[in-house]
Amino acid sequence: MNKTFSTVLGTGGFLPQKVVTNADLAKTVDTSDEWIVARTGIRRRHVAAPGETTCDLAEQAAAAAISAAGITASDLDLIIVATTTADYVFPSTACVLQERIGAGPCPAFDVQAVCAGFIYALDTADKHIRTGAARCVLVVGAETFSRIIDWSDRATCVLFGDGAGAMVLGAGGEPGIMSTHLYADGKYKELLWVPSGVSTNYQAVTGARAYTQMQGPEVFKVAVQRLGDAAVHALGANGLSAADVDWLVPHQANLRIINATTRRLGLADDKVVLTIADHGNTSAASIPLAFDVAVRDGRIRRGHRVLVEGFGGGFAWGSALLVY
Numbered sequence: 001m002n003k004t005f006s007t008v009l010g011t012g013g014f015l016p017q018k019v020v021t022n023a024d025l026a027k028t029v030d031t032s033d034e035w036i037v038a039r040t041g042i043r044r045r046h047v048a049a050p051g052e053t054t055c056d057l058a059e060q061a062a063a064a065a066i067s068a069a070g071i072t073a074s075d076l077d078l079i080i081v082a083t084t085t086a087d088y089v090f091p092s093t094a095c096v097l098q099e100r101i102g103a104g105p106c107p108a109f110d111v112q113a114v115c116a117g118f119i120y121a122l123d124t125a126d127k128h129i130r131t132g133a134a135r136c137v138l139v140v141g142a143e144t145f146s147r148i149i150d151w152s153d154r155a156t157c158v159l160f161g162d163g164a165g166a167m168v169l170g171a172g173g174e175p176g177i178m179s180t181h182l183y184a185d186g187k188y189k190e191l192l193w194v195p196s197g198v199s200t201n202y203q204a205v206t207g208a209r210a211y212t213q214m215q216g217p218e219v220f221k222v223a224v225q226r227l228g229d230a231a232v233h234a235l236g237a238n239g240l241s242a243a244d245v246d247w248l249v250p251h252q253a254n255l256r257i258i259n260a261t262t263r264r265l266g267l268a269d270d271k272v273v274l275t276i277a278d279h280g281n282t283s284a285a286s287i288p289l290a291f292d293v294a295v296r297d298g299r300i301r302r303g304h305r306v307l308v309e310g311f312g313g314g315f316a317w318g319s320a321l322l323v324y
């Protein structure tokens, strides 16, 4: 029997209109454009308007991906949204999105793996397609991380931004997605987290809202090691080397982390898709947004081999290798 694989039919991305530059942040916290650029590579980020939600961003990215794929929303038979900043406690953002885009009553659910969320969602979608459970899947990474940032905390507020990216996957006779590798290690949970939630009742106990907290240097060290490992595993599982890769589309958290992965793989700098300067870290949205940018500007072309990797709170991380 012929095998079924996932292929990328189309991509989309969306960024909210408002741009906050490093110079803007330097007016409200003790930071500088020089420090942020030197330590992170970030120059500006987009921030959602009051009332603009994660699903609003997801809807625009999804519409662009559906149009690029040449399908209609009614063709979808699965919707997965990777997000840490859902519109509601419930229902899932995927269910809200399903109604917005006019999809049929297909399964729809959210995946929560913070900055690795898109890789987790891609893996889940790929497995549905490979097993024949779905033939046309919308995978979205969408975030309004600005809502869980303390804008007076310079250690975190300079890093994050809002946005959404999307991919439509279809069933095909050839990969497509060659492999996915997922990992998690909950012992690191307190190095990068928002220590509140529905069940912990943080606000009632402390009288304060909780925001993103990060032990930056500790996160940095583990991220460099684990992302490098995940990229090496992706290549090894396919019997390939970095020379066989056309593009690396990394999670955009810190340019120095990306450079460390590039060096470890021995990959040329001009094979790396970078959006970090303009987007900052958009968590689950960062990989599909960067992917879409490089598709639309003509860098990623049909037949190119693309390595994607992400790392975030949990810690959760992973990689995927695909032929676009």
Ligand code: UT7
Residues within 6 Å of the ligand: 030, 031, 032, 035, 036, 039, 040, 115, 154, 155, 158, 215, 216, 217, 218, 219, 220, 223, 253, 254, 257, 281, 283, 311, 312, 313
């Ligand atoms: O996407 C999820 C995964 N997240 C990540 O991968 C993020 C990983 N971590 C990082 O990217 C980096 O650790 C940061 C960018 C967050 C911080 O960079 P760093 O080089 O590790 O800086 P640091 O935290 O060691 O701080 C160095 C100095 C400190 O001052 P002293 O103690 O040397 O006087 C900080 O207080 O820089 C200071 N600092 C700042 N200065 C200006 C920290 N944040 C800022 C700031 N502006 N925004």
